[in-house]
Amino acid sequence: MNQLAPRDLAAHLAQGLLSFPVTAFRPDLSVDEDACREHIAWQSSYDVAGLFAAGGTGEGFSLAPEETARVVRMAVESARPGVPVLASAGGATWQAIRNAADARAAGAAGVLVLPPYLTACDQDGLFAHVSAICSATDIGVIVYNRGTAVYAPETLARLAEAHENLIGFKDGIGDIEQLARVHALMGERLFLLGGLPTAETFALPLLQLGMSTYSSAMFNFAPEFALAFYADVRAQDRAAVTEKLTRFVLPYITIRDRAKGYGVSIIKAGLRAVGRDCGPVRPPLQDLSARDQADLAALIESAGLVPGVAADASPSAAPASVLPGPAEGRA
Numbered sequence: 001m002n003q004l005a006p007r008d009l010a011a012h013l014a015q016g017l018l019s020f021p022v023t024a025f026r027p028d029l030s031v032d033e034d035a036c037r038e039h040i041a042w043q044s045s046y047d048v049a050g051l052f053a054a055g056g057t058g059e060g061f062s063l064a065p066e067e068t069a070r071v072v073r074m075a076v077e078s079a080r081p082g083v084p085v086l087a088s089a090g091g092a093t094w095q096a097i098r099n100a101a102d103a104r105a106a107g108a109a110g111v112l113v114l115p116p117y118l119t120a121c122d123q124d125g126l127f128a129h130v131s132a133i134c135s136a137t138d139i140g141v142i143v144y145n146r147g148t149a150v151y152a153p154e155t156l157a158r159l160a161e162a163h164e165n166l167i168g169f170k171d172g173i174g175d176i177e178q179l180a181r182v183h184a185l186m187g188e189r190l191f192l193l194g195g196l197p198t199a200e201t202f203a204l205p206l207l208q209l210g211m212s213t214y215s216s217a218m219f220n221f222a223p224e225f226a227l228a229f230y231a232d233v234r235a236q237d238r239a240a241v242t243e244k245l246t247r248f249v250l251p252y253i254t255i256r257d258r259a260k261g262y263g264v265s266i267i268k269a270g271l272r273a274v275g276r277d278c279g280p281v282r283p284p285l286q287d288l289s290a291r292d293q294a295d296l297a298a299l300i301e302s303a304g305l306v307p308g309v310a311a312d313a314s315p316s317a318a319p320a321s322v323l324p325g326p327a328e329g330r331a
Ligand SMILES: O=C([O-])C(=O)C[C@H](O)[C@@H](O)C(=O)[O-]
Pocket: 019, 020, 055, 056, 057, 058, 194, 195, 196, 197, 198, 199, 200, 214, 215, 216, 217, 218, 263
């Protein structure tokens, strides 16, 4: 299944929940191969449509190219057959091309093009960057609209015209006008996926803009809840979505927003809280403080999110420490 043709891959990914597995590290910050393999095997035992290894939540930005290749290969080897694994392609154009080649050699079904580092770039430069990556591989390519890489709909159209293997657009910005334009121009040709931090928050409204799916980072530690949330979104069950936002997602964001970079660190903290420790994050990220870790553990417990506990189990109230304070709108 890992070598789906690009268009088949897009069709497959568009019909289910996606996730970005963490990369497990040992206390000395080296890659923990056993823990990586175990995590991927566990994640792919659920009904997930695709796993993006070495992405943002997988701290791809902190991995050397050879580490990325290793992490992707481990993911392909450990994933349940039928669950496609995609890799990241980041950094300079030459490095992204190398990532794509390594991904293909490892058996990955596609790559996600991360924004180039540090420099600003405009549409012709983005076109050349993505074009070079698409030309260098025959597996599916998805662009990540975020940071330094903001794609004009016309640039996407040029790329899609030139490259059959450009299959998707992942959004991490949330500019509704841009998304409306991309959907209007490219909705039939590219598969669109939501990728804002804590994508659940935006999933229901973005469904209206053609985003049938999104990347759920919290799937890493709460797969049952994440899948139940996704089912509610696809059923357009607004009441159920609101209940889950209120019960867990919004108080969780309150903790996530306590420090920059917690968007990734909180996923490893969640794994720690549910007894599936995947180690620390690498700098420049920082792990959750002891207080934030304790608050998260209490929230996961009170919201009934410990894996194996039904996602719709009657929860107790969220701990007071993570309810929005007056400044955040609580009466
Ligand atoms: O690598 C990434 O950028 C992501 O992991 C995106 C996240 O999954 C984001 O959508 C989230 O936090 O839910």
